[in-house]
Amino acid sequence: MPEQKEEKWRDIHNDHIVRVTYRDTDQMNVVYYANYLVWFEMGRTELLRQTGHTYNEFENMGYALPVIRCVCEYKKPARYDDLIRIRTRISHLSHASIIFGYQILDDKTGEIMAEGETRHAVITKEGRIAGAGHILEQWF
Numbered sequence: 001m002p003e004q005k006e007e008k009w010r011d012i013h014n015d016h017i018v019r020v021t022y023r024d025t026d027q028m029n030v031v032y033y034a035n036y037l038v039w040f041e042m043g044r045t046e047l048l049r050q051t052g053h054t055y056n057e058f059e060n061m062g063y064a065l066p067v068i069r070c071v072c073e074y075k076k077p078a079r080y081d082d083l084i085r086i087r088t089r090i091s092h093l094s095h096a097s098i099i100f101g102y103q104i105l106d107d108k109t110g111e112i113m114a115e116g117e118t119r120h121a122v123i124t125k126e127g128r129i130a131g132a133g134h135i136l137e138q139w140f
Contacts, residue, residue: 009137013089014047017107020082030077036104036114037070043088044100044118053139063130065098065120072116076106083107095131096122 018039026032048055058065078084085105092099097119104114122130 007093007137009090009093012047012051013087014043014050016043016046016086016088018042018084018086020078020080020084022080024078025080030079033072033074036072036074036116039084039086039104040070040072040088040100040102040116040118043086043102046086047088047090047100048139051139058135059125061135062125063135064123064125066123067118068097068121069119070116071118072102072114074114076111076113078104078106078113084113091117092119093137096129098122098136 020031024031024035045055048058055065083106085103085107087103087105089101090098091101099117099119101117102115103112105111106113122136124130
Protein backbone atom coordinates (compact mmCIF):
# COMPACT_ATOMS: atom_id res chain seq x y z
CA MET A 1 0.00 0.00 0.00
CA PRO A 2 1.52 3.39 -0.98
CA GLU A 3 2.45 5.74 1.83
CA GLN A 4 0.11 8.72 2.07
CA LYS A 5 1.64 12.17 2.28
CA GLU A 6 0.57 14.11 5.36
CA GLU A 7 -1.47 17.16 4.41
CA LYS A 8 -1.26 19.45 7.43
CA TRP A 9 -3.00 22.21 5.51
CA ARG A 10 -6.29 20.30 5.86
CA ASP A 11 -6.36 21.16 9.60
CA ILE A 12 -5.81 24.89 9.18
CA HIS A 13 -8.64 27.33 9.55
CA ASN A 14 -9.00 30.93 10.65
CA ASP A 15 -11.83 32.79 12.35
CA HIS A 16 -11.86 36.56 11.90
CA ILE A 17 -14.57 38.76 13.43
CA VAL A 18 -15.78 41.98 11.83
CA ARG A 19 -18.67 44.33 12.50
CA VAL A 20 -20.98 45.23 9.64
CA THR A 21 -20.63 48.95 8.96
CA TYR A 22 -23.16 51.26 7.38
CA ARG A 23 -21.09 51.40 4.17
CA ASP A 24 -21.48 47.60 3.86
CA THR A 25 -25.26 47.80 3.55
CA ASP A 26 -27.69 48.68 0.79
CA GLN A 27 -30.94 50.64 0.89
CA MET A 28 -32.72 47.65 2.47
CA ASN A 29 -30.29 47.72 5.44
CA VAL A 30 -28.75 44.37 4.47
CA VAL A 31 -25.18 43.72 3.41
CA TYR A 32 -24.69 44.31 -0.30
CA TYR A 33 -24.02 40.93 -1.95
CA ALA A 34 -20.54 41.79 -3.31
CA ASN A 35 -19.26 42.64 0.18
CA TYR A 36 -19.28 38.95 1.06
CA LEU A 37 -16.49 38.56 -1.51
CA VAL A 38 -14.54 41.28 0.29
CA TRP A 39 -14.98 39.29 3.50
CA PHE A 40 -13.73 36.18 1.71
CA GLU A 41 -10.57 38.11 0.82
CA MET A 42 -10.19 39.27 4.41
CA GLY A 43 -10.53 35.67 5.56
CA ARG A 44 -7.85 34.26 3.30
CA THR A 45 -5.52 37.17 4.11
CA GLU A 46 -5.88 36.44 7.83
CA LEU A 47 -5.46 32.70 7.27
CA LEU A 48 -2.13 33.33 5.51
CA ARG A 49 -1.08 35.76 8.23
CA GLN A 50 -1.88 33.10 10.84
CA THR A 51 0.75 30.85 9.23
CA GLY A 52 3.40 33.55 9.73
CA HIS A 53 3.37 34.54 6.06
CA THR A 54 1.64 37.13 3.91
CA TYR A 55 0.32 37.28 0.39
CA ASN A 56 2.78 40.11 -0.22
CA GLU A 57 5.61 37.72 0.63
CA PHE A 58 4.31 35.25 -1.98
CA GLU A 59 4.17 38.06 -4.58
CA ASN A 60 7.71 39.13 -3.74
CA MET A 61 8.81 35.58 -4.59
CA GLY A 62 7.44 36.17 -8.12
CA TYR A 63 4.05 34.46 -7.83
CA ALA A 64 0.39 35.44 -7.73
CA LEU A 65 -2.91 33.77 -6.82
CA PRO A 66 -5.61 35.20 -9.11
CA VAL A 67 -9.17 34.11 -8.45
CA ILE A 68 -10.32 31.87 -11.29
CA ARG A 69 -13.62 30.74 -9.73
CA CYS A 70 -15.83 32.18 -7.02
CA VAL A 71 -19.06 30.85 -5.54
CA CYS A 72 -21.18 32.31 -2.76
CA GLU A 73 -24.47 30.96 -1.46
CA TYR A 74 -26.46 33.45 0.60
CA LYS A 75 -28.55 31.91 3.39
CA LYS A 76 -29.47 34.73 5.79
CA PRO A 77 -28.83 38.46 5.42
CA ALA A 78 -26.26 40.22 7.56
CA ARG A 79 -27.36 43.67 8.72
CA TYR A 80 -25.85 46.90 9.91
CA ASP A 81 -23.98 46.55 13.24
CA ASP A 82 -24.04 42.73 13.25
CA LEU A 83 -20.88 40.99 14.38
CA ILE A 84 -19.95 38.36 11.85
CA ARG A 85 -17.34 35.65 11.96
CA ILE A 86 -15.46 34.88 8.75
CA ARG A 87 -14.36 31.25 8.94
CA THR A 88 -11.78 30.32 6.30
CA ARG A 89 -10.15 26.99 5.53
CA ILE A 90 -8.17 25.39 2.75
CA SER A 91 -10.21 22.73 1.01
CA HIS A 92 -7.75 21.83 -1.75
CA LEU A 93 -4.08 22.45 -2.51
CA SER A 94 -2.16 21.23 -5.54
CA HIS A 95 0.96 22.27 -7.42
CA ALA A 96 -1.06 24.67 -9.61
CA SER A 97 -4.08 25.80 -7.56
CA ILE A 98 -5.56 26.34 -4.13
CA ILE A 99 -9.21 26.40 -3.04
CA PHE A 100 -10.31 28.33 0.04
CA GLY A 101 -13.67 27.56 1.66
CA TYR A 102 -15.58 30.18 3.63
CA GLN A 103 -18.47 30.47 6.03
CA ILE A 104 -19.90 33.79 7.12
CA LEU A 105 -21.45 33.19 10.54
CA ASP A 106 -23.57 35.25 12.90
CA ASP A 107 -21.04 35.60 15.71
CA LYS A 108 -23.75 35.60 18.36
CA THR A 109 -25.72 32.54 17.25
CA GLY A 110 -23.24 30.67 15.05
CA GLU A 111 -25.85 30.53 12.29
CA ILE A 112 -24.45 30.32 8.76
CA MET A 113 -25.31 33.47 6.83
CA ALA A 114 -23.37 32.62 3.67
CA GLU A 115 -20.84 30.12 2.48
CA GLY A 116 -18.70 29.70 -0.56
CA GLU A 117 -15.30 29.12 -2.03
CA THR A 118 -12.68 30.67 -4.25
CA ARG A 119 -10.26 28.81 -6.50
CA HIS A 120 -6.93 30.44 -7.27
CA ALA A 121 -4.37 29.55 -9.90
CA VAL A 122 -0.73 29.62 -8.81
CA ILE A 123 0.97 31.68 -11.52
CA THR A 124 4.16 33.58 -12.24
CA LYS A 125 4.09 37.33 -12.61
CA GLU A 126 4.19 36.68 -16.36
CA GLY A 127 0.87 34.86 -16.09
CA ARG A 128 2.10 31.28 -16.59
CA ILE A 129 1.08 28.37 -14.38
CA ALA A 130 3.84 28.28 -11.80
CA GLY A 131 3.63 24.85 -10.26
CA ALA A 132 4.60 26.55 -7.01
CA GLY A 133 1.90 25.07 -4.78
CA HIS A 134 4.69 23.32 -2.89
CA ILE A 135 5.67 26.70 -1.43
CA LEU A 136 2.17 27.16 -0.01
CA GLU A 137 2.18 23.58 1.23
CA GLN A 138 5.39 24.31 3.17
CA TRP A 139 3.78 27.39 4.71
CA PHE A 140 0.81 25.39 5.90
